[in-house]
Structures are given as structure tokens and as C-alpha cells.
Amino acid sequence: MEKVINRQWRLVNHPIGLVNESDFEWIEEEVEYKLQEGEILVRNLYLSIDPANRSWIAASSKSHYTEPVKLGEIMRGITIGRILESKNSKFDQGEYVMGLTGWQDYTLSNGSGLTNISLLPKPEGVSLTIYLSVFGMIGLTAYFGLLEIGKPKEGETLVVSAAAGAVGSLVGQIGQIKGCRVIGIAGTDEKCQWITKELGFDEAINYKTENVRKRLEELCPNGIDIYFDNVGGEILDAALANIAVFGRIPVCGMISKYIQTELQAGPKYIVNINSRRVRMQGFIISDYLDRKVEGILELMTWYNEGKIKYREHIVEGIENAPLALNMLFDGSNKGKLICKIANESI
Numbered sequence: 016m017e018k019v020i021n022r023q024w025r026l027v028n029h030p031i032g033l034v035n036e037s038d039f040e041w042i043e044e045e046v047e048y049k050l051q052e053g054e055i056l057v058r059n060l061y062l063s064i065d066p067a068n069r070s071w072i073a074a075s076s077k078s079h080y081t082e083p084v085k086l087g088e089i090m091r092g093i094t095i096g097r098i099l100e101s102k103n104s105k106f107d108q109g110e111y112v113m114g115l116t117g118w119q120d121y122t123l124s125n126g127s128g129l130t131n132i133s134l135l136p137k138p139e140g141v142s143l144t145i146y147l148s149v150f151g152m153i154g155l156t157a158y159f160g161l162l163e164i165g166k167p168k169e170g171e172t173l174v175v176s177a178a179a180g181a182v183g184s185l186v187g188q189i190g191q192i193k194g195c196r197v198i199g200i201a202g203t204d205e206k207c208q209w210i211t212k213e214l215g216f217d218e219a220i221n222y223k224t225e226n227v228r229k230r231l232e233e234l235c236p237n238g239i240d241i242y243f244d245n246v247g248g249e250i251l252d253a254a255l256a257n258i259a260v261f262g263r264i265p266v267c268g269m270i271s272k273y274i275q276t277e278l279q280a281g282p283k284y285i286v287n288i289n290s291r292r293v294r295m296q297g298f299i300i301s302d303y304l305d306r307k308v309e310g311i312l313e314l315m316t317w318y319n320e321g322k323i324k325y326r327e328h329i330v331e332g333i334e335n336a337p338l339a340l341n342m343l344f345d346g347s348n349k350g351k352l353i354c355k356i357a358n359e360s361i
């Protein structure tokens with residue numbers, strides 16, 4: 016292959032609070048890729064922007080479930096790309112792959128850790144990016160977190176935070192499929208309307224304009240059977256105040272904590288865990304990857320039956336990836352946040 020320019024973002028500073036562009040270095044490098052036996056060259060097309068990206072670059076990594084990105088390394092991220100050249104019998108030129116190839120245009124890989132998504136079924140007329148949301152890590156997180164830890168039963172009340180986001184919007188819809196009454200908590204009226212009017216959630220609470228603890232008390236007179244936590248902090252406390260006896264709390268994430276510089280004292284209503292015999296359990300989706308086919312197949316069935324809707328928020332250009340990450344923390348993303356690196360036809 017002739018020489019190409021590979022654009023990359025490398026981490027040069029551990030951010031404090033929201034990220035600055037200067038926490039990363041923009042590199043444009045001329046490269047002539049020469050493949051060895053077993054290697055593939057991937058043109059990255061879409062980059063998933065995830066709250067976890069921020070945790071991976073925090074200065075303190077003591078509580079991490081994965082190695083942090085080191086200074087000088089290419090920023091880690093999940094991408095979808097097209098194979099430009101292959102010397103690996105498991106992959107053909109023109110096929111699409113997904114994996115942790117990083118914030119860059121091209122990736123030379125031996126194929127390890129990459130999923131060949133060309134081998135997976137895809138509904139007609141749907142963008143490849145669905146593998147970064149419903150049929151990918153996001154869908155599986157909602158699916159296993161709710162079903163395995165939340166254990167929803169018909170007629171129960173499910174409350175989910177970050178409810179209009181990628182994971183939260185799927186959690187609510189899966190809860191509905193399982194016969195739950197679903198209440199979503201989100202940060203704008205537009206998001207509250209989307210989850211009730213478009214997705215059919217029973218109720219929505221705007222946590223920026225309403226008193227969440229009081230609203231939950233009004234809406235859940237018999238308590239919350241399942242609180243699916245995406246945010247932690249005060250919203251978790253409001254849910255704990257209203258949790259039902261034998262309630263379950265799958266802890267998917269605590270985005271309100273990811274950019275705080277100092278840890279704060281815990282929730283007041285944690286006391287209810289004991290008296291109401293509540294089960295609260297954190298999880299990371301990698302815990303369930305051996306069951307991913309089962310999850311994806313059921314999500315595909317529900318999608319094809321029209322029971323699952325989703326929306327994506329596409330930011331144009333890999334040059335905008337660092338600042339796009341902040342959108343997850345100010346709530347300006349509407350749906351799964353994805354950075355488009357290049358046209359699929361490139």
C-alpha cells in the first residue's frame with residue numbers, strides 16, 4: 016500500500032475534571048504499512064465515545080478494572096473499521112471489524128480482540144454503528160445488568176437514571192418488554208419527552224428541575240423494585256430513600272463521580288439496604304462476554320419486532336473526539352455518542 020497520513024490522538028496529561036484538548040497530542044504521521052503474515056490493516060470509520068474513556072485516563076487508577084492509558088500512548092477507544100488489506104485467513108479485505116483500535120485513522124493488527132461484524136446479521140437499511148449501540152457493548156450492558164442483577168418481574172417498578180442515554184434508554188425498553196412499570200430520570204425536558212412519548216416509558220423526572228426524592232415518593236408509593244444506577248451521587252440517594260423491601264440495584268456506572276477530584280461521603284439512605292433487605296451489585300460488561308451471542312440474538316429479535324428504538328449522536332471528525340467526550344458529562348449528547356472518522360465508502 017502507498018504511504019498514507021495516519022492521524023492520532025495520544026494522551027499527554029491526566030485530566031482534572033472535564034478534558035482539555037491539550038490533555039492530548041494530535042499527531043499526523045506519514046506511514047507506509049507493510050503487512051506481515053497474520054496481520055490486517057484497518058481503516059477506522061467510527062469511534063465510540065464512552066464515559067469509561069474518561070475513567071481510563073484519570074490520574075489515579077487504583078479502582079480501575081482495566082489498565083489506565085499511559086502518557087504517550089494512543090488514546091484507547093472502540094472503533095468500527097473496514098479491512099483494507101489482509102494477510103490473516105480469518106479476515107478478508109472489505110470486511111468490517113470492531114475492537115479497541117484507538118483514536119486513529121489506521122490500525123495494523125494481528126486480529127486479536129477484533130470482532131468480524133461482517134459475519135453478524137444486520138437489519139436492512141441500518142448503519143454499521145448499531146454495533147456500537149444496541150448490538151454491541153451498550154446493548155449487552157443494559158441486557159445483562161437488568162436481567163441478571165435487576166431480575167425484573169411482571170408488574171414491578173423499574174427506575175433508571177441517565178434514562179435518555181445509550182444504556183439507560185435500552186434498560187427502560189427491556190424493562191417494558193419484561194412487563195415493568197418504567198420511570199426514567201434525565202436532565203432535560205426534551206429527553207424526558209423522548210423517553211415517554213417515543214419510547215413509551217410510564218413516567219419521567221427531570222432531575223435538574225424537580226426534587227427527585229419527592230417525585231419518586233409520589234410515583235412509587237409501594238417503593239422502587241429495581242433502581243438501575245448509571246449516575247450515583249444524589250440520584251442514587253433519592254432512589255435508596257424510596258427503594259422497596261427486597262429491592263435490587265444493579266450499579267452499572269456512576270457518571271456523576273467520574274470527573275470529581277475528591278471522593279465524597281456516601282449516600283445518607285444507604286441505611287435502607289439493611290432494613291429493606293436490598294441487593295446492590297456492581298458489574299462490568301466484560302463479566303458477561305462469554306454470553307454475548309445469547310444477548311445480541313435476543314436484542315436483535317426485539318429490534319426486528321419493533322420493541323427497541325435507539326438514537327445516535329454523531330460528531331463529525333476524529334479531530335473533535337477529545338471535546339466530544341465532555342458532552343457525556345454536560346449531557347449535551349442525545350443518544351449513543353459516536354465520532355465519525357471517515358465515510359464508509361472511503
Ligand SMILES: NC(=O)c1ccc[n+]([C@@H]2O[C@H](COP(=O)([O-])OP(=O)(O)OC[C@H]3O[C@@H](n4cnc5c(N)ncnc54)[C@H](OP(=O)(O)O)[C@@H]3O)[C@@H](O)[C@H]2O)c1
Pocket residue numbers: 065066067152153156177178179180181182183200201202203206245246250266267268269270271272298299300301342343344345346347348350351352
Ligand atoms: N458497567 C459497564 O460495563 C458499563 C458499560 C457501558 C456504560 N456504563 C455506564 O453506563 C452509564 C451510561 O453510559 P452511556 O454510555 O449510556 O452514556 P449516556 O447515558 O449516553 O451519556 C451519559 C449521560 O449521563 C448523564 N449525566 C452526566 N453527568 C451526570 C450527572 N452528574 N448526574 C446525572 N446524570 C448525568 C447525561 O444525561 P442527562 O442529560 O440526563 O444528565 C449524559 O447524557 C455510565 O455511568 C457508564 O459508565 C457501564
